[in-house]
Amino acid sequence: MSHRWAAVAGPAVAAGLSVLAGCGTPAPSAPAPPVTFATVQPATVTKLLVFVVENHSLDQMRAEMPYVAALGKQYALAMSYRAVAHPSLPNYLAMTGGSTHGVTDDDPPSSHTTNAPSVFGQALSKGRTAKVYAEAMPGNCALESSDQYAVKHNPWAYHLGERSSCNQFDVPATQLGKDVTNAALPNAGMVVPDLCNDAHNCDLSVADQWLRTQVGKVMTGPDWRSGHLAIVVTADEDDDHQDNLVLTVVAHPSLHGAVVTTPLTHYSLARLYSEVLGAKPLAEAATAPSMATAFGLHLAGS
Structure with a gap:
């Protein structure tokens, strides 16, 4: 570092x-x-906020998302980061629980639940904070898809043992701005765009502009300015063009144009959540390469 x-x-x-x-x-x-x-050590990273887009490869995202590409050039870019499965849902579960839990489809929580912990539940169990901001979700922890909201992109809803916490802290994305302003972003956070703004149903240019607005908003807030917040932008999976190689950007004030070639996966992202929390990584994340090490992020105890 x-x-x-x-x-x-x-x-x-x-x-x-x-x-x-x-x-x-x-x-x-x-x-x-x-x-x-x-x-002079950089500030300790105590908060992680992850933005997820849909179904595009690293080369596609670099070519068609100029804001996200520039963000990677300014801070840090992972060149060997892969999703772990197809379709969407198992990848979201891997990012936030360190396991696909045997899921191989995009069915709703009425078909799939797990009693295994998520990084969100792990945060709350340690007295930290957790929140998912889901755009177009009609109410907290909605268990069925509706209009532009897809429950398959909301992994906390699948953790049955954490349902009460999900009902409290899995919220519509309209709450993001208030939490940014109040320095109340969570220790373990995720932002899930709607089906247009995540490039699932709309062009990558639409997702790029949405991220420019939302990430830009986060970077005006005190959590970012303090140096305690790291931001990750990634994709759930590719569209079978690059063997699940996806663009992944890590932004933190201590990073300046880093290019990371360490082989990383969504399990590494789950590990990063736990490492930021000072907790033991979950399931497959325990043996995944560390993003904190690969990007040189300063964590408590490091």
């Missing part, structure tokens, strides 16, 4: 020449003390 270096000044030295007692002959000033250097 790179660090800034700052000079630490020693005690102040009297200006000019000193005069010896009983003698009018000036004497040279005492030599200045040696200059020492101290490492």
